[in-house]
Amino acid sequence: MIKxxxxxxxxxxxxxxxxxxxxxLSISEGLARNVLAAKVNGEVWDSNRAIETDAKLQLLxxxxxxxxxxxxxxxxxxxxxxxxxxxxxxxxxxxxxLENGFYYDVDLEExxxxxxxxxxxxxxxxxxxxxxxxxxxxxxxxxxxxxxFKDKNDFYKLDLLERLDDGNITLYTQGEFTDLxxxxxxxxxxxxxxxxxxxxxxxxxxxxxxxxxxxxxxxITFPKDKxxxxxxxxxxxxxKRDHRKLxxxxxxxxxxxxxxxxxxxxxxxxxxxxxxxxxxxxxxQAKAGYLPVITPHIALKELYICSGHYEKYGAxxxxxxxxxxxxxxxxxxxMNCPHHCEIYKSxxxxxxxxxxxxxxxxxxYRYEQHGELHxxxxxxxxxxxxxxxxxxxxxxxxxxxxxxxxxLHVFNALDFKDYTAQISLRDPENKAKYIGSDENWALAExxxxxxxxxxxxxxxxxLGEAAFYGPKLxxxxxxxxxxxxxxxxIQVDYNLPERFELEYTGSDNQKHRxxxxxxAPFGSLERFVAVLIEHCAGSFPLWLTPEQYAxxxxxxxxxxxxxxxxxxxNSLGLRGSIDDRNEKIGKKIRDxxxxxxxFMLVVGEKExxxxxxxxxxxxKGDIGALGIAEFAxxxxxxxxxxxxxxxxx
RNA sequence: GCCGAAGUAGCUCAGCUGGUAGAGCUCCUGAUUUGUAAUCAGGCGGUCGGGGGUUCGAGUCCCUUCUUCGGCUCCA
Numbered sequence: 019m020i021k022x023x024x025x026x027x028x029x030x031x032x033x034x035x036x037x038x039x040x041x042x043l044s045i046s047e048g049l050a051r052n053v054l055a056a057k058v059n060g061e062v063w064d065s066n067r068a069i070e071t072d073a074k075l076q077l078l079x080x081x082x083x084x085x086x087x088x089x090x091x092x093x094x095x096x097x098x099x100x101x102x103x104x105x106x107x108x109x110x111x112x113x114x115x116l117e118n119g120f121y122y123d124v125d126l127e128e129x130x131x132x133x134x135x136x137x138x139x140x141x142x143x144x145x146x147x148x149x150x151x152x153x154x155x156x157x158x159x160x161x162x163x164x165x166x167f168k169d170k171n172d173f174y175k176l177d178l179l180e181r182l183d184d185g186n187i188t189l190y191t192q193g194e195f196t197d198l199x200x201x202x203x204x205x206x207x208x209x210x211x212x213x214x215x216x217x218x219x220x221x222x223x224x225x226x227x228x229x230x231x232x233x234x235x236x237x238i239t240f241p242k243d244k245x246x247x248x249x250x251x252x253x254x255x256x257x258k259r260d261h262r263k264l265x266x267x268x269x270x271x272x273x274x275x276x277x278x279x280x281x282x283x284x285x286x287x288x289x290x291x292x293x294x295x296x297x298x299x300x301x302x303q304a305k306a307g308y309l310p311v312i313t314p315h316i317a318l319k320e321l322y323i324c325s326g327h328y329e330k331y332g333a334x335x336x337x338x339x340x341x342x343x344x345x346x347x348x349x350x351x352x353m354n355c356p357h358h359c360e361i362y363k364s365x366x367x368x369x370x371x372x373x374x375x376x377x378x379x380x381x382x383y384r385y386e387q388h389g390e391l392h393x394x395x396x397x398x399x400x401x402x403x404x405x406x407x408x409x410x411x412x413x414x415x416x417x418x419x420x421x422x423x424x425x426l427h428v429f430n431a432l433d434f435k436d437y438t439a440q441i442s443l444r445d446p447e448n449k450a451k452y453i454g455s456d457e458n459w460a461l462a463e464x465x466x467x468x469x470x471x472x473x474x475x476x477x478x479x480x481l482g483e484a485a486f487y488g489p490k491l492x493x494x495x496x497x498x499x500x501x502x503x504x505x506x507x508i509q510v511d512y513n514l515p516e517r518f519e520l521e522y523t524g525s526d527n528q529k530h531r532x533x534x535x536x537x538a539p540f541g542s543l544e545r546f547v548a549v550l551i552e553h554c555a556g557s558f559p560l561w562l563t564p565e566q567y568a569x570x571x572x573x574x575x576x577x578x579x580x581x582x583x584x585x586x587x588n589s590l591g592l593r594g595s596i597d598d599r600n601e602k603i604g605k606k607i608r609d610x611x612x613x614x615x616x617f618m619l620v621v622g623e624k625e626x627x628x629x630x631x632x633x634x635x636x637x638k639g640d641i642g643a644l645g646i647a648e649f650a651x652x653x654x655x656x657x658x659x660x661x662x663x664x665x666x667x
Numbered sequence: 668g669c670c671g672a673a674g675u676a677g678c679u680c681a682g683c684u685g686g687u688a689g690a691g692c693u694c695c696u697g698a699u700u701u702g703u704a705a706u707c708a709g710g711c712g713g714u715c716g717g718g719g720g721u722u723c724g725a726g727u728c729c730c731u732u733c734u735u736c737g738g739c740u741c742c743a
Binding site: 227640 | 669700703704705706734736
C-alpha cells in the first residue's frame, strides 16, 4: 500500500500502482470524468499512469491551467493526426500548448494550406476525437526511437532525438498517429468536443532566420461546444478594442502611405490626449526633481560611434544624411542618451550636483523591419518620455527605487493593474552582443535586482533581453488580444559614462565616474496611448479625454443657449463641443455615445429657461438636470475622486 | 527581411464561372424644429492600391510592386 496526499491534506491509502484516475473515481464519478491530468509530487503526469510510491497528488481538470495545457497539448496531437490523414507525408516539428490553445509547426512539403481548408481540418479533428482513441504512452530506447523515425523518414523528430537522453524518451500514440513526446496527455480524444483552427503563419525552423520556414498552425479546442462559441465571441469583443480600429473611429491618429509606413500622424483629438499625458508626466517629473532639456533630431555620426550605437545598429538604421559641401554625416537620433551625455559634459560637475536628472520628450527614429510595424505599438518614429539620471554610485539604488515609484504612480493613475516587471539580463551565451566589462554588468544587474526586491515587485527574469549597454527593468503589459508589449523601462548603465568619459569631482577632490539611469515610464507615447486605448476600450478617464462633454441642443432654436453654456464651461476649465447638426435628439445621443463622450448635455426650452443642462452620462443615461457651474463642479469632483481612489490603492 | 492572406467611395462592405461598378453610414442641398441610442427626400463621391501582361473585353485571370493584416526573425 502507498499513501496519497491530496491538496486538502487528507491521506488515502491505495494499492501500489494505482492511477490518479482511480483515485479520482474513489472520490467521485463526476471528478473522474473531468480529470485531464494529475500533478504527482509536483510533476504533471498522465492520469492513467501508475503511482508506485507515496505521493502528493493534485487532480487537474479544465479549471486548472495545467489541466488546460494538457488538454491543448493533446489537441495539438489530434490536429497533427488530422493533418497527417488529410495531407499524407507532412512532417511535424513541435506542437506546444499556449495560453489560449496550441500550435503545431509543420513542414507541408508539397501541400498548401489556406484558411479555406480550416473547416476540413476541424471536421477531421472532431471525427477522430469521436473515435475516443486513447493516448498511449510508450517509453522507448533511443536506438529504437531513432530506428522508428528513420523508417518514417522523419528528419525533424530525428533532430529532436539527438538532444534527448536515452532512458528518458517516450512516444505517444493516439489512433493512427504517433509522436515523439514527453507528455503528459489526456486519457483519450473523446473529451475534445469543439475544435477551431485559428490561423496559419510562417515560422522559421528553430526560430533561426537561416532555416527553412515551416507552417505554424494555430488552433484551439474545448470540452464543450458552448465554450468555443463563447471564446469566439470574446475574441470578437477584444477586436473591438483594437487601438488601430478605435484610433480610426475616434479620430485619434492616422497613417499615410505618402508620409511613409510606420510614421504616425496624430490627429487633433489624439494630440489633445497625448498632450494631457505629457503634462501629467511633466508635473510628476518636476516634483521629482527632473530638469527639462531639448535636443535636436539629428547628430553627427561621431556621436554614435562614441556611444557604440553606430557599431551596433549603424547598418540597420536609417542611413546617414549628408551635408552637400562639407561631407558631414548625420544620423537621425535613435536614442536621446548620447545627446544628454553631452549636456552633462557641458560643464564640470561636483559630487554635490548629483544626481542630475535630464528629462525630454524626445522623438527618435528607428528603422524597423517592414513586417514588424504594427499600429502605434511598433513604429519608425516615436516619442519617448525619456530621462537620464546621472548619479554617484552610492545613489544608484535610491534613485532607481524612486524611478520605480514614478512608474508605479503612472500605472496606478491610469489603472493598469495587469503588468509584469521583467528583469532583462544579458544572454550569458552571447556576451559579444553587449558592450562593457563583466564587472560593470554585475554592478548594474545587482542594482536592478536589489531595487526591484526592495520595492516588492513581482518580477520575472528574462535572459538575453537586456539593452546592449546595460540590463533593464521592463514593465510589460498585454494588449486587447493578449500580445505583450513593453511600456515603462528603467536601465542602469555603467558603460555609456565610460564611453563618454563623464566625470564629477568627489569630496576627495578626485575625478569620479557617474552612473547613468535611463528611464521612460510611458516608454513611448505612441505605444502607451495604444495600450491605453485598448485598456479602456476608447472610453478615456475624464481627466484625459479630448472632449469631456458634448452639448446637444434639442433644436436649432437653442443653439445660442448652447453656445452660452459652452463658453461658461470652457471658462471653468472644461473642454467640449456643441453638436448643432440638424438632427433629432435621439440621433445626436447615439452618435455621441458611440464617440464615447463622457457627458452629453441636452439643452432645450426647459433648460434654457432655468439656466441648466440635462446631463446624460456615458453608459448610464439620463442623470437629471444640473446648473452649469454645478455640472462643472461634478466633473471636477469625478476627476478628484478618481485620483483619490488611486492614491488609496 | 521571411512565410501566408488581403487591398473596391472618407468609413463598413457587396460584386456568381471575365461583359465595362453597387449598398448603408459620412459629407453636401432641401424639407422638418425635433425631449434622451438612427426624420424624410435628393445629390456629391471610385482611373476597383500602383505598374505591366493575357483577352474583342479585366474589379474579376497572370506577373510585378506598394501598403495592410496574422505570425517568424528583430527591437537601442
